[in-house]
Amino acid sequence: MKKVTINSVASYAGVSKKTVSRVLNNEPNVSDATREKVLKVFKELDYTPNPIARGLAQNRSFIIGCIYDNPSKSYITRVQTGALAACQENNYNLLIHPCDLRGDALISNIEHLLQSSRLDGLVLTPPFSDFKVLVDFLKSKKIPYARVASAVLEDESISVRSNDEQGAFEITEHLINLGHKAIAFIKGHPDHSATEQRFKGYRRALSTHGIEFNERLVEEGNFSYHSGVDSARSILDLTPRPTAVFASNDYMAAAVLKLATQRQLKVPDDISIAGFDNAPIARHIWPGLTTIAQPVEEMTQQAVNKLIEHISEPQEQPYQVTLEARLITRESTAQIKP
Amino acid sequence: MKKVTINSVASYAGVSKKTVSRVLNNEPNVSDATREKVLKVFKELDYTPNPIARGLAQNRSFIIGCIYDNPSKSYITRVQTGALAACQENNYNLLIHPCDLRGDALISNIEHLLQSSRLDGLVLTPPFSDFKVLVDFLKSKKIPYARVASAVLEDESISVRSNDEQGAFEITEHLINLGHKAIAFIKGHPDHSATEQRFKGYRRALSTHGIEFNERLVEEGNFSYHSGVDSARSILDLTPRPTAVFASNDYMAAAVLKLATQRQLKVPDDISIAGFDNAPIARHIWPGLTTIAQPVEEMTQQAVNKLIEHISEPQEQPYQVTLEARLITRESTAQIKP
DNA sequence: CGACATTATGACACCGGTGTCAGGTTTGAA
DNA sequence: TTCAAACCTGACACCGGTGTCATAATGTCG
Numbered sequence A, B: 001m002k003k004v005t006i007n008s009v010a011s012y013a014g015v016s017k018k019t020v021s022r023v024l025n026n027e028p029n030v031s032d033a034t035r036e037k038v039l040k041v042f043k044e045l046d047y048t049p050n051p052i053a054r055g056l057a058q059n060r061s062f063i064i065g066c067i068y069d070n071p072s073k074s075y076i077t078r079v080q081t082g083a084l085a086a087c088q089e090n091n092y093n094l095l096i097h098p099c100d101l102r103g104d105a106l107i108s109n110i111e112h113l114l115q116s117s118r119l120d121g122l123v124l125t126p127p128f129s130d131f132k133v134l135v136d137f138l139k140s141k142k143i144p145y146a147r148v149a150s151a152v153l154e155d156e157s158i159s160v161r162s163n164d165e166q167g168a169f170e171i172t173e174h175l176i177n178l179g180h181k182a183i184a185f186i187k188g189h190p191d192h193s194a195t196e197q198r199f200k201g202y203r204r205a206l207s208t209h210g211i212e213f214n215e216r217l218v219e220e221g222n223f224s225y226h227s228g229v230d231s232a233r234s235i236l237d238l239t240p241r242p243t244a245v246f247a248s249n250d251y252m253a254a255a256v257l258k259l260a261t262q263r264q265l266k267v268p269d270d271i272s273i274a275g276f277d278n279a280p281i282a283r284h285i286w287p288g289l290t291t292i293a294q295p296v297e298e299m300t301q302q303a304v305n306k307l308i309e310h311i312s313e314p315q316e317q318p319y320q321v322t323l324e325a326r327l328i329t330r331e332s333t334a335q336i337k338p
Numbered sequence C: 001c002g003a004c005a006t007t008a009t010g011a012c013a014c015c016g017g018t019g020t021c022a023g024g025t026t027t028g029a030a
Numbered sequence D: 001t002t003c004a005a006a007c008c009t010g011a012c013a014c015c016g017g018t019g020t021c022a023t024a025a026t027g028t029c030g
Helices: A006-013 A017-024 A032-045 A051-058 A073-089 A103-117 A132-141 A164-177 A193-208 A225-237 A250-262 A296-312 B006-013 B017-024 B032-045 B051-058 B073-089 B103-117 B132-141 B164-177 B193-208 B225-237 B250-262 B296-312
Strands: A063-068 A093-098 A121-124 A145-148 A158-162 A183-186 A244-247 A272-274 A291-293 A319-323 A326-328 B063-068 B093-098 B121-124 B145-148 B158-162 B183-186 B244-247 B272-274 B291-293 B319-323 B326-328
Touching: A006 A017, A006 A032, A017 A032, A051 B051, A063 A073, A063 A103, A063 A296, A073 A093, A073 A296, A073 B073, A073 B093, A093 B073, A093 B093, A103 A132, A121 A132, A121 A296, A132 A145, A145 A296, A158 A164, A158 A296, A164 A183, A164 A193, A164 A244, A164 A272, A164 A291, A164 A326, A183 A193, A183 A225, A183 A250, A225 A244, A225 A250, A244 A250, A250 A272, A296 A319, B006 B017, B006 B032, B017 B032, B063 B073, B063 B103, B063 B296, B073 B093, B073 B296, B103 B132, B121 B132, B121 B296, B132 B145, B145 B296, B158 B164, B158 B296, B164 B183, B164 B193, B164 B244, B164 B272, B164 B291, B164 B326, B183 B193, B183 B225, B183 B250, B225 B244, B225 B250, B244 B250, B250 B272, B296 B319
Parallel strands: A063 A093, A063 A121, A121 A145, A145 A158, A158 A319, A183 A244, A244 A272, B063 B093, B063 B121, B121 B145, B145 B158, B158 B319, B183 B244, B244 B272
Antiparallel strands: A291 A326, B291 B326
């Protein structure tokens, strides 16, 4: 088994390698007869072009980088799934790059990544989607990028998000419709723009339904299970105890559920609990968590697809899309007891 | 900002590009004076070699592929973490490739992957670590590979595993020591070698402690949460009901816990539950699951490190390591009620 | 001090593709 | 029928490194 290169194809087909290259890239100005002849040789010799050589000639790597810093494994996996789907469609590869850095260290880390891997583009996932320094840096280096689930940052680029504010509104409204008025809220990590969005949705629902906002019912979390435990403790210690808790993600909601159960509280009879994200844990525990499902895979796939399109033929106009989130009701929320 | 290539470095330093290349690769036969001069220019011009060009010249990609088909997101993330750590140490990149295929389709899928991405090596994670056809295929194509968490397949290559049989033995023994005799067992996916290993450990513990093996207490699962629900139903319906359940992984154990709780059973008072893997869910639920922790990241990191080493300088002797698993006791198991 | 081994260096081809451009052929309109 | 425009094709340089080999400089030893 010896290597099949463009040269062997060319000599076998009796044409120049440039012509073979033309066929490979679907370029015009090749007669149908020649094209077919070459295509046949492709099959006969089982030829696959060498992406490395191609990359060298065109100064591209056909690799997209995906950077993240997220405590939720399921979220990361979903992001990867979407990104991989888009990459495979376009014969790109995906390079994953977890990084738990902020500020200057982040920039130099990314700079090193770009230098050493020659990425063609970068996908930014939360919380990086909203890091202005990073976006500015990429812009100055002229590195194409796409942002997933960004909420606040105004930027003329590719961005696919879902409507966190609306999702939070709906789930809060769901609790209100069940008769709850004292609804505690656990915030997410301050670096994530979703944190602010979800909080906004919560407040909008309260005000829409004429419920006064009570600051004492709000706890600061950071999306981690552990932070949920701390917040849960504070909330469950309140007197009077709130009749419902809306945590900004499912891990923190699970923490509330765990602590409540430990304290012999019945969920949802004694207290309703809602989360956000529809992480696997939401349906793996009892009672299952009422939550908001976002189309994470689809968001990422769209973002990466657009990114790759943009790399091939740079476009001026931005691409900004917002997909809908969806309320999923499970057993953790119920009508308030009279 | 223009590109810094080996040519610019060479002319700036007043040497040939071959000499620069020598310095880059730490080759001998460069005088100290020259070496230092070139190194200084590296810094001054902030030069980073182009991995693509290097790859073309040496016919390598500096990319390791990692294939998996595993329902557990946390397991996948842990594998990735370990693999990435090893790759970064060695200036390699990691290409992830989920694939849910069996048999011929798998082979042709992998073949396509290898052809189109020119991977330098492949990391096989369960269940692929024990797929003989795949291993044979890679051997015939002379693609370097390393296997993570393989248990059964005898193969002269790189393999890092943990002791599943011993882990299962210990956790079963733990239950026995708590006074349990009727211990149900839920098997994993039949394609995974861990399934058989864990079952073996369970049986060995029983026989070591003179408890007769009872086939009716064994259920077939497949590591998914959903399969755990089905198995849990059968087990909880048994009369007399077993006093303990050992599920082959934490997701299935979580399913047992959920169903038991739904049925108003108290865990661990009415029934003890144990899992395997120490997945995040094991400590996110109440009561926390007693389980076995494996050093997944370390296993993968070692495997990838050895693989990269092997790629640079092919070695004859195999590398086979077994790391220890560790029992973690939480609230889901307790002394049997008299 | 001369003969030979060793070390240091560079010229040049090469990896497997793509971009540029020139030259030949076909097409179509006058 | 003629000539310009459009189409097809290949020669050749190039991308940014590495491998081979020749040659120059230095070191070693009798």
